Amino acid sequence: MRQLAIVNRVGDNDDVDIENIKENLRHLKNVCEQTALPVSVEAITRELYGFANRSSMMSRIVRESLETIHSTVENELATILFLRVSTEYIRYHKDPAPFGQRVADAFPLAIRDIEHGTKALTYGLGTSCVFHMMRVMEMGLKVLAKKLGIPYAPSWESYITQIETKITAKHKTKGIKWKRDEPFFRDVLGSTGREDSMEKPNYAYSPSLRSG
Template sequence: MRAIDEYHAELCEAIQRRGKDDTLSKEELEILRDTLKFLDDECERIWLRRALDRLARFRNMFLELDITTIKPTNELTLVRIRWEIEGVRDAIAGDLYESTFVYVPKEKRKYCDKPDLFGRLVIDQFPDAKDDIVEAGNCYAVGAHTACVFHLMRVLEHGLRALAKGLRISFKTKKGTTIPLDLQEWGTIIDKIESKVEEMKNLPKSRQKSKDLQFFSEAVKEFRYFKDGWRNHVMHAQVSYDVYDAAKVMEHVGGFMAHISDRLRG
């Protein structure tokens, strides 16, 4: 509402100085068009229907005209524009009155709409996890803690599949048809990864083997922990989580995803 109130105040001041029947200059028309575009975008973002309809009628008064050649008209007087702006403001107020909004405490604003909640590297390496990372942060910010944990488990799925791909693990039907990893249960993938890690132990000794064995062994243990500690429960509606649970899971998931992002890509 600040933008429309500020513009309304400028109109009132212009009317006092120039009279109510004066018209806008070309530059002032451009400012008006930009103001209406901003208001339209904001109303569209939170779907203020009546305000959008009122803005559409207002824009139709002049936006189809070429701003570079437009001439002042009697219809677009300062008082007429003020009246239209007041109509838009009233429509916005009416829509807002009938809407319900969620309060986000100041200390939790940093979690809202944050695709890089776990760092830039994670989102660069796992771009498909972006939506769930954003939703996890948003749910935490508004106090939907169980939903937050749910989305965090979905973030981990991208890491689990990347871990399986890193070990060249695949699944096939009896007829030899490849089964996509995203159709496999966590437990099935983890079991296969653990078997692969056991096979790695029989490889000839080398520095690379030691690094790989340590990385994949620790990673699959973490996934087993995530699965048994949180994933199974939240996916089967067996438990609800509070703010402390969600914060703990978020910290753990964020740290783990950042760690595996050094080596894996989704």
């Protein structure tokens, strides 16, 4: 601590101006609160109380107070593991809706897995990220299947097979609404086998898909 080094340069019985020291301690207390260091916060609060209504104190007393704070903060920090998040991933860690607010509003049940998946990505936990993203995809797949009138299926493969069956049905058997929505459904499934007579997908349009 810089303030401790300054105090060490004066005699034990000399008075030192503590206004600047108190200001720095208040700043340090705020940092400790943000870093969740309750023991250090308590130690700083206690020493600040001792400095209250004083503009100067004997350097020996100030030194003892600062040494107490220094050792307390140092010891408490030793009990905590700090993980560094790469700059390129910070936005994923902080963003409450990394897939956009429209997705969060339409799929509220997926919010928790989206959050955990993106945070797993920031920590380099690829397998965990994929696990949560697969759960998110499953929710979307179920909503898509429901939109197509497909009943519950026990697996992704079963859902996808039934969805593809719907999509590959003869074009003339499909109603007007289906023909309007079909490009979107094909695009969601990543299908490239569009019929020449089929209209191109309009990316600005999507049927109302929501979970819950």
